[in-house]
Amino acid sequence: MAHRLRFGIFLAPFHKPGINPTLALESDLELIRWLDRCGYDEAWLGEHHSAGTEISASPEIMIAVAAERTRHIRLGTGVVSVSYHNPLWVAERIVQLDHLTRGRVMLGVGPGSLPTDGVMIGLSQSQTRELLEQGLDVIMRLLTGEKPVTLRNDRWDLREARLHLRPYSAPLFDIGVAAVASPTGAKLAGRHGIGMLSVGATTAAGFDALALHWNVLETEARAHGKTVDRSKWRLVGPMHIAQTAEQARREVEFGIAHWFDYFQAVAAFPQMAVKGSSIPEMIDFINDTGLGVIGTPAMATAQIERLWAQSNGGFGCYMLLGHNWADREATLRSVELMAREVMPRFQGHAEATLQAADRARAVRPDLAAVHAQAVDAARDRYEKETAARR
Secondary structure (H helix, E strand, O other), X not given: OOOOOEEEXXXXXXXXXXXXXXXXXXXXXXXXXXXXXXXOOEEEXXXXXXXXXXXXXXXXHHHHHHHHHOXXXXXXXXXXXXXXXXXXXXXXXXXXXXXXXXXOEEEEEEOOOOHHHHHHHXXXXXXXHHHHHHHHHHHHHHHHOOOOEEEEOOXXXXXXXXXXXXXXXXXXXXXXXXXXXXXXXXXXXXXXXXXXXXXXXXXXXXXXXXXXXXXXXXXXXXHOOOOOOXXXXXXXXXXXXXXXXXXXXXXXXXXXXXXHHHHHHHOOOOOOOOOOOOHHHHHHHHHXXXXXXXXXXXXXXXXXHHHHHHHOOOOOEEEEEOOOOOOHHHHHHHHXXXXXHHHHHHOOOHHHHHHHHHHHHHHHHHHHHHHHHXXXXXXXXXXXXXXXXX
């Protein structure tokens, strides 16, 4: 692969209700710091307000803290639920973060995925996608233009709105729209010439829609005079790997049951339909359906190659879906193993050392014989020198 694939994490996050929330959020920040140390490119942090599991209410606050604890990794909102916010304030906050992080911030937007969030502010799922469309249009006009924006709808009343700070990044930080199964995200990404976050890339519906989504994006881009770049397309899927498949299966016994229960019985998010009533069934469902990988680096490599082929042209970044299936130590080992053995194969780093080893292996017998002869000759010379001094 000539293209250097980026790697990252999409951290909702998922924590078991009832545990210490302070420690849970701290573990998310610790994981991001470990990813930075391991050479991951990106971390995206979510926004949710209900259901007790995805407990980060503000990706912007998480980014501000994470930026102080990391050096290289770029940090994105994964995602801001635009329908919940005045778009002027969304644009203001992300521009401030762009300055505070010296250009390491990214903006991900979506409609809001948890119905239990929306009902608390009088929003139904039937409203959120239209509000995303209107809100993103305002955000892009504010970020890329100089003219004030006026808009009035049932939720917002903007009057000659404009930013009083311009972005730090030139010309602009990365922006992406979340896409699961419907064409809404792809349509908006193409319309504005921005990236796409395929959050449900490995679900059955999301996987089948991958190539379709890119076609929708390109079609919309052409219709609106925009250009699009596959390097701005990010695919998300869950993985947990270890040195052996058996070890990986043992390690996810720690928390996979809660993750399944959340999607089966708590979160009203039908796109993530998962099946299994026992832990072995859950693990098999992840692996057998292609939803994710619980296994080895080789299995992770095969999954990314499968997604690459399905995308019909490639994408720019593969993001692990943070899940807390395993405990802290096993999770850190898994992401490090991913960095050590999987990432190099998609970033042009594995081939050089493998080829160097092959070249050395091919000439080893001849060179070893020459080396042995040189050692023997040196020994003979020394013996002759010492003999001459007697």
